[in-house]
Amino acid sequence: MQTDGQRRFALVAGEASGDLLAGLLLDGLLARWPDLQTAGIGGPRMLAHGFQSWWPQEKLAVRGYIEVLRHYAEIAGIRRQLKARLLQERPQLFIGVDAPDFNLDLEAGLRSQGIRTVHFVCPSIWAWRPERIEKIRAAADHVLCIFPFEPELLAEQGVAASYVGHPVANVIPMTPDQAGARAKLGLSPDAPVVALLPGSRRSEIRYLAARFFAAAALMQKARPELQFVAPVIPGLRAEVEALLQASGMAGRVKLLDGQSHAVLAACDVTLIASGTATLEAALFKRPMVIAYNMNSLSWRLMRRKQLQPWVGLPNILCREFVVPELLQEAATPEALAEATLAWLGAPEKTRALQQRFSELHVQLQRDTPTLCADAIQKVLEG
Known part of the structure; x- marks a missing residue:
């Protein structure tokens, strides 16, 4: 990243969803500046664009107060080293992709030393932790900003912002090819498919995967014809396989390395961890049951800062509970199974939900890579 005379940007994307967003962002940046050099911390989609990752992205993929505290020393050390390196190499721009707990402090330190900074994805100050403004x-x-109401909210607080659409809305087709996805994944075209997405972080797998597999066992007992499929981050596969074996569902849940979009296209309903994946499920027009469970102390601290009654992005964007949320103690295998099976028995409700999600899809579709590059060019021009 030290080549003289060449445009150099630094980026940090701290987890799988950030890697997806950053990969799409790099499409626009490299189209605008083909010789652009990029480095920092990122994942496989960024690496495919020639990005140099100085630390493994997984080092930052920690969620929840208690979980962050356990890894604080290592994460803080990475941030100090990264800041020192960036102040020495002085890229023209730093872009923090989501991961606000890591990136905002880093951005503030770099900006105070004259490095221009952009934050991609407005922290959800409208949902919780408004003090982040x-x-x-x-x-x-x-x-x-990836949601249309955010720039006005930030402008009221003196923060310059642009709505660029949600990048994933342009990646996911308006009408997914369910039959093609099932053929690709080796699933029967006739039997219903339930997608299990317990999350992409180790802490999420720890707290959710066993519940999801236990719920799957109950669903299969009620409806033996059901097919179950679960995409897994390759680095977490061994842990997921152990939990699947312990649940008695080994051989009954098809585990896949990645391919979450193919899984969402193929399924009839998904049991899914709260997070970015819930929006992807909505864009695939899939009914879902949103679940979450975490360290109890982390949960109590987060609930105190929550500003809205919804946790899942589809519900937040629709401003009502269009899909059920089963959180913490409510996320029992029995409740998860019952709520998931309910969708399979409600075709009219499912069609109404799919229409609502189609309208949401249209709202979020923009030429995101170009709009990002336009905004960043204005920042560089001062």
Whole structure:
């Protein structure tokens, strides 16, 4: 990243969803500046664009207060080393992709030393932790927003921002090819498919995967014809396989390395961890049951800062409970199984939900790579 005279940007994307967003962002940046060099911390989609990752992305994929505390020393050390390296190499721009707990402090430190900064994905100050607006104001020269109501909210607080659409809305087809996805994954075209997505973080697998597999066992007992499929982050496969074996569902749940989009296209309903994947499921027009479970202390701390009654992105964007949320103690295998099976017995409700999700899809579709590059070019021009 030290080549003289060449445009150089640094990026940090801290987990799988951030890697997806950053990969799409790099499409626009490299189209605008073909000789662009990029480095920092990222995942496989970024690496495919020639990105140099100085640390494994998985080091930052930690969620929840208690879980972060356990890894705080290592994460803080990475941030200190990264900041020192960036202040030495001085890229023209730093782009923090989501991961606000890591990126906002880093951005503020770089910006105070004259490096321009962009934050991609507005932290959800409209959902919880509104005090973050002070950090955003100090950290970012510009915020790239993926939801249409966010720029006005930030402008009221003196933060420059642009709505760029949600990048995933352009990747996911308006009408998914369910039959093609089932053929690709080796699933029967006739029997219903339930997708199990317990999350992409080790902490999520720890707290959710066993519940999801236990729920699957109950669903299969009620409806033996059901097919179950679960995409897995390759680095977590061994842990997931052990939990699947313990549940008695080994051989009954098809585990796949990645391919979450193919799984969502193929399924009839998904049992899914709260997070970015819920929006992807909505864009695939799939009914879902949103679940979450975490360390009990982390949960109590988070609930105190929650500003809205919804946790799942589809419900937040639709401003009502269009899909059920079963959180913490409510996320029992019995409740998860019952709520998931209910969708399979409600075709009219499913069609109404799919229409609502189609309208949401249209709202989120924009030429995101180009809009991002336009906004970033204005930042560079001062």
